[in-house]
Amino acid sequence: MIRKFALSLLLLFVLFLAGCWNREELNEVAIVTGIGVDKGTPEEGFVLTYQVVAPRTAALTKQSSESGGNGPIILYKGSGKTLFEATRRTAPKLPRRLFFSHSRLFVISEKVANDGIGDLLDFIERNDEFRPTMQLFIARNSDAYNLLKASTPLDKISSNSIVEETRLSQKIWGNNLQVTLGEYLTNPQIPTVIPGLQLSGSDVKVSGLAVMNDQKLADWIEEPxxxxxxxxxxxxxxxxxxxxxxxxxxxxxxxxxxxxxxxxxxxxxxxxxxxxxxxxxxxxxxxxxxxxxxxxxxxxxxxxxxxxxxxxxxxxxxxxxxxxxxxxxxxxxxxxxxxxxxxxxxxxxxxxxxxxxxxxxxxxxxxxxxxxxxxxxxx
The missing domain is CATH 3.30.300.210 (Nutrient germinant receptor protein C, domain 3)
Incomplete structure (x- = not known):
């Protein structure tokens, strides 16, 4: 009797576990690989940029993707007085829902860092879709949009290339430090460092360490x-x-x-x-x-x-x-x-x-x- 009851209970659990109630088809989402935050005009407020994978061209070979089209990534921008407003203004420009599970890069412009990133931190912590494992960067002498737009020769998706460049820079040369959103958010009140990114022609290179104090850019540490x-x-x-x-x-x-x-x-x-x-x-x-x-x-x-x-x-x-x-x-x-x-x-x-x-x-x-x-x- 007990064995029959246990078997019936097990079959009942299987019914509840069957299927994917929250599944999303690949052709229904826009995969975001990088996020950038810039300072706009007083009327614009914040300018938010999403680097999205273009499904059709991402799978093409380098030769075929260079022949035309928009390349393997597409940038979508939206502005707003707050970051939440900028996000909502960006969403209608895409035919698909933004999907953040593959996001690896979060770039903040130097202008935003100078004014303070307290609003940005509040926005990130309240949004459960942002991954705490995203690598955090400060864009030096450039907008985050231009960094996300730059092409990288070895990887068709620049976000992946930048993250790997930073990892190798720390591992092989020891002049830079990987910092994730989760690590920074554990205690944003104490002085800490965030790696910098800089445009060199059409390429992106790791450049210095930004010292953040009281959530504002306070100094740059260069080599050595x-x-x-x-x-x-x-x-x-x-x-x-x-x-x-x-x-x-x-x-x-x-x-x-x-x-x-x-x-x-x-x-x-x-x-x-x-x-x-x-x-x-x-x-x-x-x-x-x-x-x-x-x-x-x-x-x-x-x-x-x-x-x-x-x-x-x-x-x-x-x-x-x-x-x-x-x-x-x-x-x-x-x-x-x-x-x-x-x-x-x-x-x-x-x-x-x-x-x-x-x-x-x-x-x-x-x-x-x-x-x-x-x-x-x-x-």
Whole structure:
């Protein structure tokens, strides 16, 4: 009896699970791959741009898509006093419903970032269709619309190309940082960084890190200071450190194969200080200085130069942001975890304290491999 009842109950559940009650056919939706926000005229307010995949041309080969038509993407724009109004004004221009599940890119123009993105954050968090995994960018010296419009040679959909370029920039060179909407929205009140994008001719390139403070653009971090920030945040996975020799300024190229950064807060007489310890391992990728790599003393000299180079990049970005009183490194959180009672006493004054806090940087470098040759062709 119990077995029959259980079987009947199971069959009943299957009836409720059958079918897709909220299904949407592919020919009924417009797949949005990128979103841009610009500042319009006072009458326009915000200008919202959606990069939508053109179904017919996206599947064509590069040769056939270049022969004519609008290419694999179409841009739709709408303006409004609020972002919600701009969205509703854009929707009637499309014959299909906007579909955001494949959106990868969210670009904010520099003008919008200068005025503040508080309204934008409110709009995003209230809309359950926006993906928190979308990559967030600031458009430098350009409108977000023009960046979304730009063509990329290797990928027909520019949003995909830009996101992958940023990922590789962080992974291989270590001069940029991927930031998602979800990561930024976890605590938008504290200083943080967002990668920048810039037009270079008809191409789009990753350019610097935008420092956001109180939801407004406060500063730009360029190379090599941008890499110094990634050293502090323990985000360096691989990069190249170039060292000089006489008469060449960059004669030795070291490939970082492993790195680890530890940040600690030290309390002495109620005055916090920060200690940064970086451990880096490298291989020699190029030697145009005729260095005898079989000599341990020469390797030791290179390791010391490498440590000094890394330390100089870290010191430079700390000096820049302390001058601006922008704790993009999270030193305040480090102090809080070290001494919560002290943090509650000084957290309202941390902005001024951060600009004066002593930071000690220690770098230990090791060169593990010299490559397939022990002597340079320049010898």
């Amino acid at each position: 200071e941008a890499r110094g920030l990634l050293w502090i945040k323990n985000k360096i996975r691989s990069t190249v450190v170039s060292l000089g020799c006489k008469p060449k300024q960059n004669g030795v190229g070291l490939v970082i194969t492993r790195s680890d950064t530890k940040v600690r807060a030290l309390m002495t007489t109620n005055q916090p200080s920060i200690q940064i310890q970086v451990t880096a391992e490298a291989s020699i990728g190029e030697d145009d200085c005729a260095i005898d790599l079989t000599d341990p003393d020469e390797i030791t000299k290179l390791e010391k130069k490498m440590s000094n180079q890394i330390k100089s990049e870290i010191d430079a970005v700390i000096l820049q942001e302390q001058h601006k009183k922008l704790d993009v490194f999270g030193f305040g959180g480090t102090v809080m975890r070290s001494d919560k009672r002290y943090w509650h006493e000084i957290k309202d004054e941390w902005k001024d304290l951060f600009s004066q806090v002593a930071v000690k940087v220690e770098v230990a470098s090791v060169i593990r491999r010299s490559g397939m040759r022990s002597k340079s062709f320049s010898t």
